[in-house]
Amino acid sequence: MKKILLPEENEKLKYYKANLHCHSTISDGAKTPEQLKEDYKAHGYSILSITDHEVFISHSELSDSEFLMLNGYEIEASGTGSKTCHLCFVALEPDNTEEVCFSKAHLWGNAKExxxxxNIDKKTSMLFRKYTKHGVNKLIKTGKEHGFFVTYNHPTWSLEAYPQYIRYKNADAMEITNYGCVVCGFDDDNGHAYDDMLRDGEKLFCISTDDNHNVYPDSSPDCDSYGGYIMIASPSLNYRDVTAALKKGLFYSSTGTYKHTGPEFHSITYENGEVHIKTGDVRSIAYIPCSRDCQIKNAEYGECINEATFKVKKNEKYFRIVITDTLGYKAYSNAYFPKEF
Ligand SMILES: [Zn+2]
Ligand SMILES: [Zn+2]
Incomplete structure (x- = not known):
């Protein structure tokens, strides 16, 4: 039976460009929410979640017929050392505006003011932030129970490696790219971390985000906007349509720069033990499974390809697809689990 893993765009379904991790003057970003909305809209985005540190403030008044603001915020659990864990919470319902896990002790910068x-949820505001397996998992669980899409952010910047991130359970997604880290110089292709989590049995999506603070102007090569994004397949820009697509994993991640739009997936389908991928012009299409059975289709030098088919081994626990364009920018599918097809 044919299974559509990533649908093709058609008259009923469109791909909307989104950044789900972003900071404004409300915490430590340099641009106001209004500026961010205008600038992202001008760069072809349709969806933005301003996820300021520790303060959950709705920007729904900035949504219009062509642009959707998703409500969200970022929280952290830090220990005594330099390691830390950051999570973004994005509300699945537009009227969910209560901040869970609020912590006065963690306010800093403009967030204090x-x-x-x-609007504080009092029941969870006393939740003690502990940088431990139990402490972080409690935050993830609380976020999900209160209707948030929870993402695990920038393991590289957080100085978290295998012993740390492998402890975190049931997040909706992890950041496979955090462009703010990339422009700082971090080696931020977190595919290894994603595979580690998947091989350990976690079922989560991956996202590319900007985590922009906009210290540098948009035209600067050091600008941290427009480099990490997801493309969400949704019937409309209605808040609930978009968050339903997020929860179902109907999106892919891509990377580029202010000047360069990243590679595009057009569709991913599975049929009779094979996965078929259609893309925009790319240099390679790679199939990364749970097992050692990696496969890749490369274009001839100077040429591009637009599709590939790979055999999926029987009992393969998961696979994901990574495509690379001629400039080396990558796009990432979510992981798919053949046993669920
Ligand atoms: Zn962070
Ligand atoms: Zn951030």
Whole structure:
């Protein structure tokens, strides 16, 4: 039976460009929410979640018929050392505006001043932030129970490696790219971390984000906007349509720069033990499974390809697809689990 893993764009379904991790003047970003909306809209984005540190403030008043603001915020659990864990919470329902896990002790920068605008969920505000397996998992669980899409952010910047991230359970997604880290110089292709988590039995999606603070102007090569994004397949820009697509994993991640739009997936389908991938012009299409059975299709030098088919081994626990364009920029599918097809 044919299974559509990533649908083709058609008259009923469109791909919307989104950045789900972003900072404004409400915490430590340099641009106001209004500027961010205008600038992202001008760069072809349709969806933005301003996820300021520790303060959950809705920007729904900035949504219009062509642009959707998703409500979200970022929280952290830090220990005594330099390691830390950051999570983004994006509300699945537009009227969910109560901040869970609020912590006065973690406010800093402009967030201190803006905390007065936060609608605090009192029951979870006393939740002690501990940088431990139990502490972080409690935050993830609380976020999910209160209707948030929870992402595990920038393991590289957080100085978290296998012993740390492997402890975290049931997040909706992890950041496979954090462009703010890339422009700082971090080696931030987190495919290894994603595979480690998947091979350990986690079922989660991956996302590319900007985590932009906009210290540098948009035209600067050091600008941290427009480099990591997801493309969400949704019937409309309605808030609930978009978050339903997010929860179902109907999106892919891509990377580029201010000047360069990253590679595109057009569709991924599975039929009779094979996965078929259609893309825009790319240099290679790679199949990364749970087992050692990696496969790749490369274009001849100077040429491009637009599709590939790979055999999926019987009992393969998961596979994911990575495509690379001629400039070396990558796009990532979510992981798919053949036993569920
Ligand atoms: Zn962070
Ligand atoms: Zn951030």
């Amino acid at each position: 803006n905390a007065k605008y936060v």
